[in-house]
Amino acid sequence: MSMSAGRNNAPTRPRGFSDAAAGRALLMERDPACARDIARVLRTVVGTTDVRDNFSAIEWQGKWDVAVINYDQLSQSEKDRVFTRFSELNASGGLLLFAAQTEREELVTLFGRHKARKLLARNGPVHAEDLLVTVQKTLRKDIFGLDKYLGWGAHARRLSVTSSSDKEHVLAGCQSLADAIGLSARKTELLLTVADELTTNALYDAPVDALSRARHAGLPRSERVELAPTEEIAVTFASDGRRIGISVEDPFGSLRPETVVDYLAKCFRRGTDQIDRKEGGAGLGLFYAFNSLSHFVANIEPRKRTELIGLIEIAGSFREFEQRAKSFNVFVEE
Amino acid sequence: MNSSKLSVATTALDAGTLVRVEGTIDESTEIQTLLPAGAEVVIYDLDGVKRITSYGVLQWVKALKELRARYYGFMRCRPCIVRQFNMVAGFGKQGEVLSVYLPYFCEGCDAEFENLLDLRADFVIAQTASPPEVRCPTCSAVAEFDDVPKSFLAFSSDYPKPHPPELAVRLISEALRTAAPRMRSLSPPMRSSLPSPAIPVPISTRNIATFTNPDSRSLSLPPSATTMKSHGGSPESVDRLRKLQDDLDVTRDRLNKMIKDRKSKT
Numbered sequence: 089m090s091m092s093a094g095r096n097n098a099p100t101r102p103r104g105f106s107d108a109a110a111g112r113a114l115l116m117e118r119d120p121a122c123a124r125d126i127a128r129v130l131r132t133v134v135g136t137t138d139v140r141d142n143f144s145a146i147e148w149q150g151k152w153d154v155a156v157i158n159y160d161q162l163s164q165s166e167k168d169r170v171f172t173r174f175s176e177l178n179a180s181g182g183l184l185l186f187a188a189q190t191e192r193e194e195l196v197t198l199f200g201r202h203k204a205r206k207l208l209a210r211n212g213p214v215h216a217e218d219l220l221v222t223v224q225k226t227l228r229k230d231i232f233g234l235d236k237y238l239g240w241g242a243h244a245r246r247l248s249v250t251s252s253s254d255k256e257h258v259l260a261g262c263q264s265l266a267d268a269i270g271l272s273a274r275k276t277e278l279l280l281t282v283a284d285e286l287t288t289n290a291l292y293d294a295p296v297d298a299l300s301r302a303r304h305a306g307l308p309r310s311e312r313v314e315l316a317p318t319e320e321i322a323v324t325f326a327s328d329g330r331r332i333g334i335s336v337e338d339p340f341g342s343l344r345p346e347t348v349v350d351y352l353a354k355c356f357r358r359g360t361d362q363i364d365r366k367e368g369g370a371g372l373g374l375f376y377a378f379n380s381l382s383h384f385v386a387n388i389e390p391r392k393r394t395e396l397i398g399l400i401e402i403a404g405s406f407r408e409f410e411q412r413a414k415s416f417n418v419f420v421e422e
Numbered sequence: 423m424n425s426s427k428l429s430v431a432t433t434a435l436d437a438g439t440l441v442r443v444e445g446t447i448d449e450s451t452e453i454q455t456l457l458p459a460g461a462e463v464v465i466y467d468l469d470g471v472k473r474i475t476s477y478g479v480l481q482w483v484k485a486l487k488e489l490r491a492r493y494y495g496f497m498r499c500r501p502c503i504v505r506q507f508n509m510v511a512g513f514g515k516q517g518e519v520l521s522v523y524l525p526y527f528c529e530g531c532d533a534e535f536e537n538l539l540d541l542r543a544d545f546v547i548a549q550t551a552s553p554p555e556v557r558c559p560t561c562s563a564v565a566e567f568d569d570v571p572k573s574f575l576a577f578s579s580d581y582p583k584p585h586p587p588e589l590a591v592r593l594i595s596e597a598l599r600t601a602a603p604r605m606r607s608l609s610p611p612m613r614s615s616l617p618s619p620a621i622p623v624p625i626s627t628r629n630i631a632t633f634t635n636p637d638s639r640s641l642s643l644p645p646s647a648t649t650m651k652s653h654g655g656s657p658e659s660v661d662r663l664r665k666l667q668d669d670l671d672v673t674r675d676r677l678n679k680m681i682k683d684r685k686s687k688t
Contacts, residue, residue: 272534273534274501274525274534274568277472277473277502280473281473281475284448284473284475285475285476288449288475288476288477308449309448309449309477310449310450355509358509358510358511359511360511362510362511362512363479363480363483363510363512364480369476369477369480370476370477370479370480371476372476372479372480372510373476375476375509376475376476376509379505379509405527405529405566405568406525406527406534406568406569407527407566407567407568407569407570410569410570410573410574411570
């Protein structure tokens with residue numbers, strides 16, 4: 089292995105060079121070629137990038153703003169140790185795991201036991217744009233917007249939702265975009281599922297009163313709800329030809345990161361508690377959205393707003409879509 | 423505006439009921455429409471189900487919990503339904519999965535189509551996660567099974583080989599006999615020991631999928647035995663589909679005649 093532990097790979101910058109790059113990143117990757125590719129991306133946005141190929145050589149006490157780790161290369165004990173040692177970094181959203189394989193059991197552990205907040209799918213070579221966006225959002229705390237995940241120039245369509253009856257317009261809009269770009273029938277069905285679940289979540293689960301008590305969560309979803317004009321939900325959908333995405337943003341900011349991962353873990357476990365017995369929804373909405381997507385993003389500004397973004401890869405067959413690992417990111421803007 | 427509202431049609435046969443479900447199962451789904459009163463045997467024909475939401479799953483599971491039938495099963499389950507069997511524990515409760523559509527994709531034509539798998543006869547295909555080779559109905563090239571076989575057919579470990587009672591078999595035959603207008607076979611049917619051959623169904627026309635079942639001809643029901651509980655004017659949409667199918671048949675016949683004429687001239 090050519091890389092040496094502890095080597096500082098930050099490039100020397102010329103005097104007077106204006107550079108906003110700051111922060112310190114750790115990269116744990118055993119494949120030299122991959123390490124080179126990922127480090128190249130990291131160095132464009134992070135001041136210092138330390139590359140490690142040996143798990144035991146990591147300085148756990150090091151002050152990392154972001155740690156990028158190839159999860160597939162770790163042994164079971166190493167996987168556990170990552171979360172123990174990086175518990176603070178994980179809680180602050182700085183722990184980013186690459187994974188090519190995410191079996192159901194693994195997801196139960198990742199979400200249930202470890203409360204993992206950031207997974208990046210690795211389907212073939214590392215996707216530079218996704219890595220860049222994820223690291224930038226983590227470091228800069230500029231987290232909102234579907235546009236960050238789509239190529240420049242993608243035309244976004246925006247709908248305002250204040251009533252449960254508006255959901256039909258959202259579904260019709262998604263269907264229309266899917267038809268326009270020639271999205272396959274099965275992927276269109278997934279897109280509609282995501283649009284349905286995220287909009288329902290924003291209408292029934294997100295609204296809270298001044299004391300942060302849920303206003304509609306206990307209602308049957310067949311019961312109509314109306315929001316005040318100032319509480320409108322913004323639904324945006326767009327495609328850049330590579331992906332089709334939907335964003336649903338509510339002005340409540342009531343979703344907690346732990347709620348997202350706990351619900352996912354509960355649903356992946358497939359136990360007797362998989363479907364909620366309580367009044368209101370089935371508690372499956374986020375799980376359905378996750379399963380229907382290539383990339384699921386939750387942006388949360390507590391008590392202010394929540395944005396849930398879903399992205400579906402357009403190219404390739406449904407089989408390829410199902411075979412690929414999924415990305416999952418939760419960002420919190422304090 | 424929402425053209426995929428759920429419609430449920432029931433057909434009674436002795437102590438059994440065939441329940442045909444079409445559209446999207448969601449928050450507007452009323453549990454009672456899925457529960458035929460007093461039926462001992464219930465067959466759910468899910469051929470027309472387009473989508474199911476998480477709240478729809480809740481409604482569905484509640485309905486099955488209230489169902490008092492001594493036997494029930496699910497036939498012609500679309501991939502969106504198969505996904506539920508795989509994702510949600512107890513989605514089918516004690517019911518049997520009788521037949522599912524296998525999704526295929528032809529890369530050359532960039533087209534999706536589905537093929538019916540009768541689990542009564544070909545359960546081993548599901549058990550071994552080995553979907554049969556199928557040719558594209560348009561170009562005849564070998565199509566790709568458009569899902570991950572092991573995960574798509576994973577439900578077979580929770581739902582064993584179905585053994586429907588005689589009345590259920592008659593209801594299944596009735597469902598196949600009265601399915602919306604029949605399409606001609608566009609390609610050789612897949613390898614199967616099915617009593618009724620499965621015909622590839624292009625996605626765009628999947629709601630008018632048809633099957634042949636010689637046994638079902640012996641069945642005759644009074645028209646009044648079929649009832650439609652509609653949430654969105656489904657009888658009209660069925661009529662439209664029938665008309666569309668008739669038009670398609672006429673066009674196909676014309677094309678065949680033109681091809682024949684051209685051949686005879688050359």
